[in-house]
Amino acid sequence: MKKTLLRKYAKLIAVKGINVQKGQDVIVTADLDQPEFVKMVVEECYRAGAGKVTVDWDYQPLTKLHIRHRSVKTLSTVEKWEEEKFQYYVDKLPCRIYLISEDPDGLNGINQTKMAKGQQARYKVLKPYRDKIEGKYQWCIAAVPGKAWAKKVFPELKVSQAVEKLWQTILYTSRVDEEKDAVENWISHNTDVHSKCDYLNSLDIEELEYSASNGTNLKVGLIPGSQFCGGSEKTLGGVEYNPNIPSEECFISPMKGKAEGIVYSSKPLSYQGQLIENFNIRFENGKAVEYHAEKNEELLGKLITMDENAAYLGECALVPYDSPISNSGILFYNTLFDENAACHLALGRGFIESIKNYPDYTLEQIQEMGVNDSMVHEDFMIGTPDLSIIAHCRDGKSVQIYKDGNWAI
Secondary structure (H helix, E strand, O other), rough: OOOOHHHHHHHHHHHHOOOOOOEEEEEEEEEOOOHHHHHHHHHHHHHHOOEEEEEEEEEEHHHHHHHHOOHHHHHOOOOOOHHHHHHHHHHHHEEEEEEEOOOOOOOOOOOOOHHHHHHHHOOOOOOHHHHHHHHOOOEEEEEEOOOOHHHOOOOOOOHHHHHHHHHHHHHHHOOOOOOOOOOHHHHHHHHHHHHHHHHHOOOOEEEEEEEEOOEEEEEEEEOEEEEOOOOOOOOOOOOOOOOOOOOOOOOEEEEEEEEEEEEEEOEEEOOOEEEEEEEEEEEEEEEEEEEEEEOOOHHHHHHOOOHHHHEEEEEEEEOOOHHHHOOOOOOOOOHHHHOOOOOOEEOOOOOHEEEEHHHHHOOOHHHOOOOOOOOOOEEOOOOOOEEEEEEOOOOOEEOOOOOOOEOOE
């Protein structure tokens, strides 16, 4: 891949992704797949004015070894130095960049129960720190090719060709090209997404009704005074950033406890380094009460029961079936991309920015309004070529906002 294009992408992540401020610290979390690109990102962060950039390396095979050989007690323990690291996050509010490239099947065969118990125990200790930084810092999730991931997406190609092809696709869907400035591309894209959110918010929607020929028949209630968001967001301090590159969605957090019916997945869900395929979930009083999957049904159950609120919805996201990622015809086996190819829902934690004037409220007040709180937030895709979404508004009118999988507005 041309270094000029990779440099554009790195600059986009630093300048438009996290929008690092002068003197601000940055933490980059990355797998070992693309060290040269990680170096570019670090360099662009410094060019943008970062005070200190730290890279945390991750490696799936080590994660698998740790889960296999450590006891549940050890997996559950949060060491003192780890708490001190989270206190640093609270004190310094560093930007966070997550460069994902993991193998979609990289954690096949692990003890799911053992891993879940460790995560649940650690979450209880770390949650107070997470709550203190909610909405206060910039973060961005972007992707780089890993060899195993690339081969999964393009199995017919040699590894080197698959990696190159995945690079091309990542850059295309991230609006990075040779002719135009990537930052300017994203300014234009953000404007378009914001205009759609403004229209949706003008409707004052009380309930979204989903239906499709695959059996999806679901009604989801929205919170009074909530709002659709998408594209760039702002921290509580007013700094604009783009949390996902790429991103095509307009999203909102629904009212906890207001979901009735059944929904069918339209793409596999990559969760904990494994794929959950061809599944459906039935909701009653907002809670997932029944689920089935052709592959990894047990893992889906682990997700839904990670904590007392993991079975409730945290997000409803609208993405047209006619979108750059969908039109690529590629199944990425990666939620960052597949969620931006189709409408999706998320189990677990909701977003504080879904409440209008959210900086005026405490986190506790926002959760009391109906925004779900959970240790997980996992998107799963439900968009199909015939998906219909009808918005039932608080003034009594109904508006079809999606027809045949695309915007009807």
